[in-house]
Amino acid sequence: MQARRLGSFGLATPPxxxxxxxxxxxxxxxxxxxxxGSLLGYGNGRSYGDSCQNxxxxxxDMRPLDRIRSFDVExxxxxxxxxxxxxxxxxxxxxxxxxxxxxxxxxxxxxxGAIANDVHGKNHHRRGTFGCHVExxxxxxxxxxxxxxxxxxxxRLFKATIGGMGLTxxxxxxxxxxxxVPSLDIMERATRFxxxxxxxxxxxxxxxxNEYAVxxxxxxxxxxxxxxxxxxxxxxxxxxxxxxxxxxxRFSVPVQPPFNVLNRPFLTAFNAAYRWKKGxxxxxxxxxxxxxxxxxxxxxxxxxxxxxRGLFQHQSVVxxxxxxxxxxxxxxxxxxxxxxxxxxxxxRFGGIRSPGLLSFPxxxxxxxxxxxxxxEKTLLLLADLDRITVEAGGAVNPYKxxxxxxxxxAASFPQWQxxxxxxxxxxxxxxxxxxxxxxxxxxxxxxxxx
Numbered sequence: 180m181q182a183r184r185l186g187s188f189g190l191a192t193p194p195x196x197x198x199x200x201x202x203x204x205x206x207x208x209x210x211x212x213x214x215x216g217s218l219l220g221y222g223n224g225r226s227y228g229d230s231c232q233n234x235x236x237x238x239x240d241m242r243p244l245d246r247i248r249s250f251d252v253e254x255x256x257x258x259x260x261x262x263x264x265x266x267x268x269x270x271x272x273x274x275x276x277x278x279x280x281x282x283x284x285x286x287x288x289x290x291x292g293a294i295a296n297d298v299h300g301k302n303h304h305r306r307g308t309f310g311c312h313v314e315x316x317x318x319x320x321x322x323x324x325x326x327x328x329x330x331x332x333x334x335r336l337f338k339a340t341i342g343g344m345g346l347t348x349x350x351x352x353x354x355x356x357x358x359x360v361p362s363l364d365i366m367e368r369a370t371r372f373x374x375x376x377x378x379x380x381x382x383x384x385x386x387x388x389n390e391y392a393v394x395x396x397x398x399x400x401x402x403x404x405x406x407x408x409x410x411x412x413x414x415x416x417x418x419x420x421x422x423x424x425x426x427x428x429r430f431s432v433p434v435q436p437p438f439n440v441l442n443r444p445f446l447t448a449f450n451a452a453y454r455w456k457k458g459x460x461x462x463x464x465x466x467x468x469x470x471x472x473x474x475x476x477x478x479x480x481x482x483x484x485x486x487x488r489g490l491f492q493h494q495s496v497v498x499x500x501x502x503x504x505x506x507x508x509x510x511x512x513x514x515x516x517x518x519x520x521x522x523x524x525x526x527r528f529g530g531i532r533s534p535g536l537l538s539f540p541x542x543x544x545x546x547x548x549x550x551x552x553x554x555e556k557t558l559l560l561l562a563d564l565d566r567i568t569v570e571a572g573g574a575v576n577p578y579k580x581x582x583x584x585x586x587x588x589a590a591s592f593p594q595w596q597x598x599x600x601x602x603x604x605x606x607x608x609x610x611x612x613x614x615x616x617x618x619x620x621x622x623x624x625x626x627x628x629x
Contacts, residue, residue, distance in 0.1 A: 185238055188482055189227035190489030191552045192581050192609070197237040201262070201349075204239040208349065208605070211323040216607035218321075220345045222292030223264065225285055227492040228581030229609035230296075230344045236607060239349060241291055247271050248352065255357035256314060261291030261350045266426035268357075269468075273423045277357040278415070278468075281309045286426055286473050291350045296578040297342035297538045301391040301413075301472070304529030306358070308540055310341035311533055316353035321605035325351070330534065339601040342535030344578060346602045346611060364419025365391070365471040368412050368463045375406035375507055382410070382527045382544075390414045391471075396523040398510060398548070405514075406507065408525070416465050424469055431479035439486040439551040475522075488552040491581060493564050494539075495546055496528060497573035502544040505571035509546055509564055516560040520548040536598050539576045547579075558582060577610060588614040 186194030198221070199207075207213050219233035220241050232238065244262035251257075255277040257268060266286040268279060283298040292298075297310040306312070315329035318336060326348075328337040340347045370385075372378045378394055385392040389412040396408040475481055482490065497505040506525065513520060524547040528540045548564070550557050565587045568575055574591035575583055589595060595615050602611075 185221050185240065186224055187228055187231055187581070188225050189492060189581055190482055190485065190487075191491055192229045192232060192489075193234070195221065195232055195238040196234065198240050199237045201239055201241050201244050204237075204349065205319060205351075208319050208321055209323050211321065213321045213605035215604045216612075218349075218605050219608050220291060220295070220349050220606075222262065222289035222295075223287055225283075225288045225292065226296065227490075227579045228577075229613075230578045230580070230611075231292075232609040233607055234609045235612065241289060241349075244351070250275075252277075255359060256354060257357055258352060258354040259290055260352050261289060261294070261316070263290045264288070264426075265290070265293065266423075269363075270423040270426070272357050273363055274421055276359055276361070276421065278360045278363065279309075280306045280312045280356065280358040282472050283309075284473065285476055286469075287476060290353055290355070291345075294341055294350060294353060295343060295345045297533055297535045297540075299528070299540045301393045301411075301526065303531070303540055304386040304392070304527060305390055305531075307529070307531030308342075308533040308535070308538055309355075310535045310538060311531060312356045312358075313341060313534075314354040314356055316340070317351045318348045319351055320348040320603045335601060338534050339536050339598055342533065342538040343598055343601075344537070344608060344610065346598065346606050346608065348603045348606060360415040361417045362415055362419030362421055363423065363468040364416040365413040365466050365468060366416045366463045367466045367471055370410045370412070371407070372410060373407055375510075376503070378406070378408065378410060378525065379503055385410060385412050386527055386529065388412070393524060393526040396510070396525055398513065398520045398523040406510065408523075411471075413466075413471055419465060420467070424467065426469075426476070430477060432481055432483040439484075439488075485551045488554070491550050491552055491557055491561060492579045493548045493550070493561055494576035494579045495564065495568040495573050496539065496541055496543050496576075497546075497568060497571040498541075498543045499527075501571040501573075505567060505573065506544055506546055508567050508571075509548070512563045512567060513548060513550075513560060516556070516563070518550050518553075518557065518560055520550060522547065522549045536594060537577075537592050539574060539578075541574065543573065577614075580610065583614065585614045585617040589618055 217236040221238035241262040244260035246260045248258040252275040281300045293309045297308045318326045391413040394410045569590045
């Protein structure tokens, strides 16, 4: 089957060369005829790098599997096929007073993708990761067997699949627990901070007092305002809407421009206007859930604005004890390199552990930076950001990555071999091939030399 532009959201890596429909892949797996490294489940392509690509094999288009199978209006437990989009889950549950306990920055992710990447949201300090709210799922592996996985049934596969980036098999359906909310609307407050030191002073108290907390950093501010930004906090409004608004796009980028539109002058002006508009009111305001959780979803294909070479996203997490040194160092490295980040987000992770083996969130602070792909110059900066992160005892997010070396991955996830031991041999990603498999080959060579 010809791949239908099944690419990654960063656009810096080529789209899938070959794809196979979900029903054909299921039949292939049940027959036991799938070849080693030939498959990888593909959701809706919101991963930024090559963790959703399998250049050596085929990706499995899971999007047609989008049926919501059941929903308990008393407990909030929902079962759905894993090609179901998060926006459809929200729309289905909202009239009954429920909302996903954890949502990422876009509602256009599939249920399977949310599990495979163990996504996190603005309330990690209260709810942990998406995987913390997964009850069970059905997993099809290349031995032809279907496994019911939960904390008590096939528990090792359950833990390896949450955050396992699709490498343990095809997740066919899943049951998750939603949380009860008084309404979809959010009582939002924007608090200005002058610098990062002031942000760190505010962050812990903001987490304790609010369901949601996240900061936006004006990464292009001059020396006078370096590290300034806005801390957004929010809680579900007691009196608000219970019907989800249509998950459409008010605007769109219909074609990809031949160059990066998000240049430094544009970003400087945008950041100044954004800070003025969002920070002018110090009191709480009632906002719709779409604008609070998914502001960029309002512009369809906004990633095209980065031009034909795409963008790289770098997300790191550093321990709380080292954050006051490491976070400014990361921002300073980008400034020295002359690279402006369109979206610079900083938030605090709490101590709730995920059941997943390779879950990215851990206690500390996480910084997200977006950079246009300028070739070697950008790659050198990203390597510098990796170095600062690892030296601070932190980790780089694999499902936001398109180029980290194997050594950075190993330093970020020293337990990677536990996932490799449970990886289905028929499943492989381009990310895993260039990181874990290289480490595995190196380990085998070293053992043979001994």
